Amino acid sequence: QQQVKQSPQSLIVQKGGISIINCAYENTAFDYFPWYQQFPGKGPALLIAIRPDVSEKKEGRFTISFNKSAKQFSLHIMDSQPGDSATYFCAASALTGGGNKLTFGTGTQLKVEL
């Protein structure tokens, strides 16, 4: 059972454009929602994360929007750059329940073209 659904599977954006990746979750016990960036041959690296007590978090060009009632969250990359080309994974875990066992989405391959 896939507990975190991610879309789109792939995304092509022009340089300077906005990249938007969406995720939906089912488990209401989830209370931590990170986004990971993965380059080829490397392990995933934490990009930005949000807790459900806020609806939005911004760090530089990266913003997470969170909708608790809809059980959805999204990553927005503003002014997308070719260096942002990577695979992005959303994830979720239930920190309150103990541990940080991450459940990942299936990933989005982002390509930013010049």
Place this chain on the structure above:
Amino acid sequence: GAGVSQSPRYKVTKRGQDVALRCDPISGHVSLYWYRQALGQGPEFLTYFNYEAQQDKSGLPNDRFSAERPEGSISTLTIQRTEQRDSAMYRCASSFGRNNEQFFGPGTRLTVL
């Protein structure tokens, strides 16, 4: 210091053989996680340790899979009697505490022939 390291980076084995995958976490990190990542998929949780105690092994697929972290630092994931379906990237992650950011290693690519 250095990040999470894993060895070997690549492992090719024949069906039925046992394999041991090693993870060396970031120094001082209390929590250590093992994930398995199939091609084109996100990492899938296997098991996790706090210090030397295995806190959760709910993600281990079957009893051929086991993990240990005897001194609370280096961890070994062992797969006995490997099968072709075990072929995947095995990733280790560590964190300062159980609720802190997880840092992932480069992974071990396991291929079972």
